[in-house]
Amino acid sequence: MITKEMTSAVSNIMVLSVLKSGMSYGYQLLRKIKQDSNELFDWTEGMLYPVLHRLEKQKYIESIWGTSEAGRRRKYYQITSSGQDYLAELLDGWYSISEVLIGLED
Amino acid sequence: MITKEMTSAVSNIMVLSVLKSGMSYGYQLLRKIKQDSNELFDWTEGMLYPVLHRLEKQKYIESIWGTSEAGRRRKYYQITSSGQDYLAELLDGWYSISEVLIGLED
DNA sequence: AATTATACCTAGATTAATTAGGTTAGATTA
DNA sequence: TAATCTAACCTAATTAATCTAGGTATAATT
Incomplete structure (x- = not known):
């Protein structure tokens, strides 16, 4: 679950x-x-956009407006270098918790 | 982190x-x-007790009052069988997310 | 006598997720 | 051409949760 x-x-x-x-x-x-995620995550837009806006405010990602081939407006996001550092720290935290959980299973 | x-x-x-x-x-x-957790988690009582009370309300754990050797009152908790099932499901979810994250790292 | 350690608890501020909406415009179908 | 679907963005507000900052009581230690 x-x-x-x-x-x-x-x-x-x-x-x-x-x-x-x-x-x-x-x-x-x-x-x-x-x-x-092999359909493990199926988020709604209302879940994603607040995350994007928060990450942008924190400077972990940045955005520019662009246009699709069909002419629709799009806001493109890219990760910043501080965002890459942050990602590495988050993954580190996640994996260290995983190790603790594995250790508890014996 | x-x-x-x-x-x-x-x-x-x-x-x-x-x-x-x-x-x-x-x-x-x-x-x-x-x-x-190798000191990864250092929770306060204010963090733990609400968790215990919620788990008990959900019948994943149950409690009985007891007394320490020194004579202090203690509330002992034990996991129920539905709590064991729940734990297995939670671990399953955690590990499946971990696999997704590992898959994304290439 | 005073402090530390054991042992429980909760109120309330803050924060965050999720539901449930809303807007605009191009593409497709009836 | 009218209607519907898909693309693409957004936010308000309900709900729910964490965590800080308290509080109580008693045994053991200094």
């Missing part, structure tokens, strides 16, 4: 991880996150 | 995991959790 607390704990990690492999925009991120 | 969201996501898991290896009481749980 994926609890909402777990979702909350990885939301930043997921967004930063996906952005690490290239720029993306909100609508596409939703599909990528669903796909890259 | 351990974020508070991560802490929140594992608080139930940690308490249930420690209780799985035997009964314990609040004050001792705090020390066990600190010790078993």
Whole structure:
């Protein structure tokens, strides 16, 4: 079971991880996150946009407005270097907890 | 870095995991959790007791009042069988997320 | 006598997620 | 051409949770 607390704990990690492999925009991120997580995560827009806005305010990602081939406006996000550092720290924390949990299972 | 969201996501898991290896009481749980996590978690009582009360309300743990050798009152907690099932589900969720994160790192 | 350690508890401020909306515009179908 | 679907963005507000900062009581130690 994926609890909402777990979702909350990885939301930043997921967004930063996906952005690490290239720029993306909100609508596409939703599909990528669903796909890259083997449908484990199927977020709504109302879940993603607040995360994006918070990460941007914290300077872990930055955005520019662009246009799709079809002419629709899009806000592209890319990870900053401080965002990459932050991602590494978050992953480190996640994995160290995982090790503790594994250690407790004996 | 351990974020508070991560802490929140594992608080139930940690308490249930420690209780799985035997009964314990609040004050001792705090020390066990600190010790078993290699000091990764150093919770305050204000963090633990609400978790215990919630888990008890959900019937994942149950409590009885007892007395220490020294004569102090203690509330002992033990995990229920539905708590063991719940713990297994939580661990399953945690590990499946971990696998997604590992997959994203390439 | 005073302090530390043991052992429990809760109120309330803050913070965050999620539901449930809303807007605009291009593409498709009836 | 009207209607619907998909793309693409956004926020308000309810709900729920953490955590700080308290509080009580008693045994042991200095």
